[in-house]
Amino acid sequence: MSEMIKKNANDLNLNFRYEIAKKVGAKSLLKCIQCGVCSSGCTVTEYVDLQPHRVVASCLLGLKEEVLSSNAIWTCSLCHRCTERCPKNVDYSFILALLRNMAAKEGKIPKEYSSTVEVIYDNGFVVPYTEGMKKNIDRRRERMGLPEIVPPNLDDIRFIIDETGLGDLIIKKEDDK
Amino acid sequence: MTKKGNKFSLFLGCTIPLKMPQLEKAFRDVASILGVELKEMEGVSCCPEPVSLQSLNIDTWLTLGARNLAIAEKMGLDVLTICSGCYETLKTVSVLLGEDPEHLKKINEILKKINYEYTGKVTVYHFVEILTQPEWLKKMKSLTIKPLDDLNLAVHYGCHLVRPSKIMRFDHPEKPEKIDLILQTLGAKTIDFATKLECCGYCARLQEEIGEKLVEDKMTELCELEEEVDALIAVCPACVTQYDRKEKIIARKTGKELDIPVLYLPEIMAIALGVDLEDLSLSTRSVKPNKLIEKLTT
Numbered sequence: 001m002s003e004m005i006k007k008n009a010n011d012l013n014l015n016f017r018y019e020i021a022k023k024v025g026a027k028s029l030l031k032c033i034q035c036g037v038c039s040s041g042c043t044v045t046e047y048v049d050l051q052p053h054r055v056v057a058s059c060l061l062g063l064k065e066e067v068l069s070s071n072a073i074w075t076c077s078l079c080h081r082c083t084e085r086c087p088k089n090v091d092y093s094f095i096l097a098l099l100r101n102m103a104a105k106e107g108k109i110p111k112e113y114s115s116t117v118e119v120i121y122d123n124g125f126v127v128p129y130t131e132g133m134k135k136n137i138d139r140r141r142e143r144m145g146l147p148e149i150v151p152p153n154l155d156d157i158r159f160i161i162d163e164t165g166l167g168d169l170i171i172k173k174e175d176d177k
Numbered sequence: 178m179t180k181k182g183n184k185f186s187l188f189l190g191c192t193i194p195l196k197m198p199q200l201e202k203a204f205r206d207v208a209s210i211l212g213v214e215l216k217e218m219e220g221v222s223c224c225p226e227p228v229s230l231q232s233l234n235i236d237t238w239l240t241l242g243a244r245n246l247a248i249a250e251k252m253g254l255d256v257l258t259i260c261s262g263c264y265e266t267l268k269t270v271s272v273l274l275g276e277d278p279e280h281l282k283k284i285n286e287i288l289k290k291i292n293y294e295y296t297g298k299v300t301v302y303h304f305v306e307i308l309t310q311p312e313w314l315k316k317m318k319s320l321t322i323k324p325l326d327d328l329n330l331a332v333h334y335g336c337h338l339v340r341p342s343k344i345m346r347f348d349h350p351e352k353p354e355k356i357d358l359i360l361q362t363l364g365a366k367t368i369d370f371a372t373k374l375e376c377c378g379y380c381a382r383l384q385e386e387i388g389e390k391l392v393e394d395k396m397t398e399l400c401e402l403e404e405e406v407d408a409l410i411a412v413c414p415a416c417v418t419q420y421d422r423k424e425k426i427i428a429r430k431t432g433k434e435l436d437i438p439v440l441y442l443p444e445i446m447a448i449a450l451g452v453d454l455e456d457l458s459l460s461t462r463s464v465k466p467n468k469l470i471e472k473l474t475t
Contacts, residue, residue: 077381080340
């Protein structure tokens with residue numbers, strides 16, 4: 001359970017719910033009836049600071065900062081039971097992905113997530129596939145009689161990452177080095 | 178059979194071909210025995226991985242996915258996946274973009290700059306979906322050389338194969354039976370158990386203890402069942418790795434005797450269809466399936 005917070009009505013971000021709901025898949029946010037089915041079936045319910053139904057309530061109330069800095073949005077195991085069982089068809093899985101996108105834009109990204117993107121940027125794959133690694137993998141595959149890997153053109157992959165706005169994240173990381 | 182016949186473009190992903198090629202070998206052996214024709218997809222990237230890419234930027238995730246589908250579209254074939262993560266990503270991308278032509282148009286504006294286009298004509302399948310069609314099950318039965326008659330198997334479906342059902346449309350989201358059906362066709366007995374549909378916890382990245390608790394709960398239940406379980410069967414490389422590695426760690430920490438081997442579905446299928454055990458590299462698993470092999474060879 002999270003601590004009780006007190007907030008003035010003026011400090012609530014009343015537009016937050018619409019910021020989320022304007023995305024096609026997230027419009028269902030507005031239909032939540034707070035029944036709690038999502039939280040009762042949630043795989044990680046005992047590990048999060050805000051349970052799923054409370055994340056939704058917080059979005060509806062306009063507690064943007066609290067939601068985007070909660071551990072709940074990143075702790076999810078992506079089992080999708082919440083979305084499957086919701087009697088009002090609220091797509092919590094998609095809403096959560098959107099909230100993570102928003103937090104990421106503000107630079108709030110756990111390293112467990114950002115490191116994967118760097119590997120894809122450098123290799124086109126989520127597993128390192130250059131030089132020594134590549135040699136070992138290729139040798140092992142050849143021994144098993146498996147066909148050669150034809151990797152993607154990295155310029156294409158980087159172009160897509162840059163063009164869709166994720167490139168900034170990589171550049172920021174490069175600057176940090 | 179699908180509208181486009183028995184031929185598919187094979188999407189391997191990253192983890193299986195680069196880290197666990199023995200799983201790919203088992204699947205290719207099974208496909209070749211059954212007569213599923215596979216075409217290699219050259220130049221595909223990571224699907225991309227549904228956990229982090231989608232979390233950081235949904236548009237990057239959709240566009241990289243659409244580029245992979247564009248490659249299959251150019252080949253004139255549907256996509257066959259062998260990993261639940263790839264299946265979730267590519268199927269979701271194909272369904273979402275199929276329902277939202279405006280979004281597809283935007284994505285194509287980016288793709289066209291690198292000479293790709295996706296028009297939405299690709300269907301994405303998981304191999305279990307294809308092989309549970311009646312004609313394949315019949316063929317599988319007639320080609321079984323080493324029936325799994327004496328085996329008692331537990332199935333782990335994993336989350337991304339079946340949920341959310343409005344997108345995956347694969348099997349019942351809370352009571353799936355397709356993998357059980359394949360194993361029963363090969364002669365094995367499959368069991369029902371309380372934690373059957375529980376998540377493996379691999380994707381809960383921030384807290385190691387979540388995964389450990391989930392693996393401990395499932396493996397403890399399986400070990401305490403009255404009838405001995407010969408193996409846990411999964412269809413995703415992440416689930417296989419998670420149970421196989423964590424099982425040993427938990428046994429050491431808690432003193433519990435957890436020693437149920439974890440097999441990738443095509444591995445046990447390959448055994449039944451007569452592939453030489455030597456070719457399957459099952460000894461690379463942390464929990465060696467020695468007892469299971471003994472049962473099958475005596």
